[in-house]
Amino acid sequence: MTARELLAGGLRIEAHKQRSTKAPIRAASLVERYVIPLDQHSGLPAVPLVKPADRVRMWQPIAQPAPGISAWLHAPVSGEVIAIEPRPAPHRMGAPTLSIVIANDGRDERFDNAAAIVSFEQISPNEACEHIARGGIVGLGGAAFPTANKLESSLCENGPQLLLNGAECEPYISCDEVLMRERAEDIVFGARALLHALCSPNCTIAIEDDVPEAQAALRQAVDKAADPRVRIKVVPAIYPAGGERQLIATVFDAEVPHDGLPADIGVVCQNVGTAAAIARWIRDGQPLVSRIVTVTGDGVREAGNWETRIGTPFSSLIADCGGYTERMSRLIMGGSMMGTSLSHDDLPVVKATNCIIAASALDLQPRGLEMPCIRCGNCSQVCPAFLLPQQLHWYLQPFDGGQLARHGLLDCIECGCCDYVCPSQIPLVERFREAKPLLTRELDAHLSAHAARARFLARNERLARLEAEHRAKLAEKRRPKNEPTS
Amino acid sequence: MITALVTIVVLAALAGVASVATAGAPREISLADRIDALLPQTQCRRCTFEGCRPYAEAIARGAADINQCPPGGERTAKALAGLMGVEPKPVGKEFGVVPDHPAVAFIEEDACIGCTKCIQACPVDAIVGASRHMHTVIAADCTGCELCIPPCPVDCIVMRPAPAVAR
Numbered sequence: 051m052t053a054r055e056l057l058a059g060g061l062r063i064e065a066h067k068q069r070s071t072k073a074p075i076r077a078a079s080l081v082e083r084y085v086i087p088l089d090q091h092s093g094l095p096a097v098p099l100v101k102p103a104d105r106v107r108m109w110q111p112i113a114q115p116a117p118g119i120s121a122w123l124h125a126p127v128s129g130e131v132i133a134i135e136p137r138p139a140p141h142r143m144g145a146p147t148l149s150i151v152i153a154n155d156g157r158d159e160r161f162d163n164a165a166a167i168v169s170f171e172q173i174s175p176n177e178a179c180e181h182i183a184r185g186g187i188v189g190l191g192g193a194a195f196p197t198a199n200k201l202e203s204s205l206c207e208n209g210p211q212l213l214l215n216g217a218e219c220e221p222y223i224s225c226d227e228v229l230m231r232e233r234a235e236d237i238v239f240g241a242r243a244l245l246h247a248l249c250s251p252n253c254t255i256a257i258e259d260d261v262p263e264a265q266a267a268l269r270q271a272v273d274k275a276a277d278p279r280v281r282i283k284v285v286p287a288i289y290p291a292g293g294e295r296q297l298i299a300t301v302f303d304a305e306v307p308h309d310g311l312p313a314d315i316g317v318v319c320q321n322v323g324t325a326a327a328i329a330r331w332i333r334d335g336q337p338l339v340s341r342i343v344t345v346t347g348d349g350v351r352e353a354g355n356w357e358t359r360i361g362t363p364f365s366s367l368i369a370d371c372g373g374y375t376e377r378m379s380r381l382i383m384g385g386s387m388m389g390t391s392l393s394h395d396d397l398p399v400v401k402a403t404n405c406i407i408a409a410s411a412l413d414l415q416p417r418g419l420e421m422p423c424i425r426c427g428n429c430s431q432v433c434p435a436f437l438l439p440q441q442l443h444w445y446l447q448p449f450d451g452g453q454l455a456r457h458g459l460l461d462c463i464e465c466g467c468c469d470y471v472c473p474s475q476i477p478l479v480e481r482f483r484e485a486k487p488l489l490t491r492e493l494d495a496h497l498s499a500h501a502a503r504a505r506f507l508a509r510n511e512r513l514a515r516l517e518a519e520h521r522a523k524l525a526e527k528r529r530p531k532n533e534p535t536s
Numbered sequence: 537m538i539t540a541l542v543t544i545v546v547l548a549a550l551a552g553v554a555s556v557a558t559a560g561a562p563r564e565i566s567l568a569d570r571i572d573a574l575l576p577q578t579q580c581r582r583c584t585f586e587g588c589r590p591y592a593e594a595i596a597r598g599a600a601d602i603n604q605c606p607p608g609g610e611r612t613a614k615a616l617a618g619l620m621g622v623e624p625k626p627v628g629k630e631f632g633v634v635p636d637h638p639a640v641a642f643i644e645e646d647a648c649i650g651c652t653k654c655i656q657a658c659p660v661d662a663i664v665g666a667s668r669h670m671h672t673v674i675a676a677d678c679t680g681c682e683l684c685i686p687p688c689p690v691d692c693i694v695m696r697p698a699p700a701v702a703r
């Protein structure tokens with residue numbers, strides 16, 4: 051038993067995946083307009099390479115990464131750029147953000163990407179990283195961190211160990227499960243490309259114990275590839291097993307330092323979807339212009355997983371699912387524990403859209419009246435980050451920055467476990483989410499006060515020294531010439 | 537790594553361990569140090585002292601009240617009251633208004649004549665420039681004390697909202 055299993059934390063909760071995994075992956079309907087937000091990945095927004103009225107072909111690069119952390123964007127269809135303007139975006143909770151709007155001409159004329167198809171074993175690891183960047187590949191687990199940036203920052207001497215995350219993060223989301231079932235070979239291909247790009251000695255594909263079909267498919271693909279570097283590790287389906295730090299603890303029995311990155315302990319974590327996207331880019335020349343989106347919940351008639359082109363409106367996906375049911379009450383992007391509520395469905399699918407939940411009252415956790423904390427300790431038993439949520443909550447009223455920092459508020463991964471088990475129905479995560487920026491600001495203020503004090507004292511000292519020197523010189527001048535100097 | 541440093545520094549500050557930069561050998565933490573650790577270090581002199589440190593020393597020897605620091609606002613006044621064991625009270629009106637946004641100085645560079653007066657006024661060395669050349673404020677170092685504004689002969693210094701801290 052590993053330390054992680056002993057210390058536990060986390061919850062076994064109903065996965066709610068059966069509804070969406072009944073049917074195989076289907077292609078989402080094509081629409082007339084695709085909206086591609088420029089800032090849909092972590093880091094800096096991409097810089098447009100096209101202007102309104104330009105014709106674009108399918109898979110053509112339409113925006114290039116800004117210097118630093120950023121990613122390429124490609125046209126999901128052929129047609130005409132009709133605008134580059136702010137449009138509401140789901141990752142901004144519905145706030146407008148600069149986007150390229152493409153009118154689909156329905157012809158799917160391909161951009162000549164033949165040069166993109168490379169035999170990855172013949173290029174150097176550095177070139178492989180660069181090549182992955184040009185495919186617009188970002189982490190498909192939810193954070194949309196540009197993959198090439200992650201690879202570059204993880205390069206280490208003997209090569210980090212690669213961990214492919216096939217453990218679905220949250221209830222309801224099943225896009226990774228169906229991907230592993232149906233496209234296991236893509237995943238293994240992508241894994242080998244990543245091994246090459248990272249000079250990594252081995253790759254572990256982590257998969258949960260409650261998805262036997264996906265396990266079987268993956269096993270078969272791994273056997274077929276006959277690559278001794280790739281192995282499969284089955285992990286218990288304990289939410290949040292798919293959290294990066296939690297998964298690393300389970301698989302490698304090692305803890306990522308709270309202020310560090312997995313790379314610090316020689317591990318790079320990638321989502322299985324990302325590996326499959328890399329395979330499509332390297333093998334078929336298809337950049338990241340589509341992804342699998344789970345549409346589920348009691349609020350849609352027929353749940354399913356859809357191969358969806360980036361920029362497709364949520365409303366079109368909902369229509370593909372037969373529309374809303376009368377019970378529909380809330381739209382959520384992401385899973386039921388950490389997803390964000392959205393007020394309407396006229397929002398484009400972005401690279402980070404793994405799941406859309408049309409939730410009815412049945413899906414939502416009923417939230418009763420908030421009561422005082424009874425110090426039952428349930429929350430600290432389930433916290434996967436090993437925090438003490440009840441203490442954190444205590445120090446929120448009144449806000450005590452010192453204690454919050456000491457109790458690790460900033461290490462909270464906002465998983466919602468504490469909230470889920472709290473018998474007093476305290477909306478713990480919500481409060482933590484709100485408090486984090488306040489605390490960050492307070493820590494920053496203390497830091498700059500510290501720097502200001504140092505500069506103030508240094509200046510005073512300098513002024514005093516200059517003053518003393520000046521006085522000494524004056525005294526020297528005033529002294530009569532004949533007087534002997536002592 | 538940076539977060540670690542931040543946390544350590546801040547924890548030290550919060551615990552009242554004012555690691556004063558000029559202090560060479562480790563020395564006893566005085567009451568003035570602990571008061572100073574609670575002050576915002578704006579160095580604006582609105583408290584009527586020559587900066588935060590002198591104000592802290594004045595409080596420590598009982599020569600000043602705890603409600604004289606407008607940049608610190610209610611929070612600082614409360615923290616000081618807690619430390620000194622007196623009743624908290626709001627910041628005195630005579631010391632100025634409590635600002636609701638952090639601000640930093642900005643020099644309109646076309647108008648600057650390079651007189652260096654603002655450099656001499658800045659208590660935290662946040663202005664760079666040379667005689668008869670354009671001057672500029674290092675926004676990250678500016679505490680928003682406004683001491684540079686009155687000396688400027690051409691009134692080219694304005695206060696602007698502080699830029700968001702990049703993380």
Ligand code: SF4
Pocket residue numbers: 429432433434435436437438439461462463464465466467468469478479482
């Ligand atoms: S939301 Fe934060 S505090 Fe609550 S269980 Fe998850 S990590 Fe712990």
Ligand code: SF4
Pocket residue numbers: 422423424425426427428429430439440443468471472473474475476
């Ligand atoms: S679970 Fe709720 S009631 Fe129990 S200790 Fe935590 S916050 Fe308090």
Ligand code: SF4
Pocket residue numbers: 575576577578579580581582583584585586587588589591604605606607608
């Ligand atoms: S009023 Fe200004 S100088 Fe005085 S303590 Fe407050 S910030 Fe420091």
Ligand code: SF4
Pocket residue numbers: 640641657658659660661662663673677678679680681682683684685
């Ligand atoms: S630049 Fe002006 S406002 Fe900013 S710290 Fe210096 S004197 Fe104060």
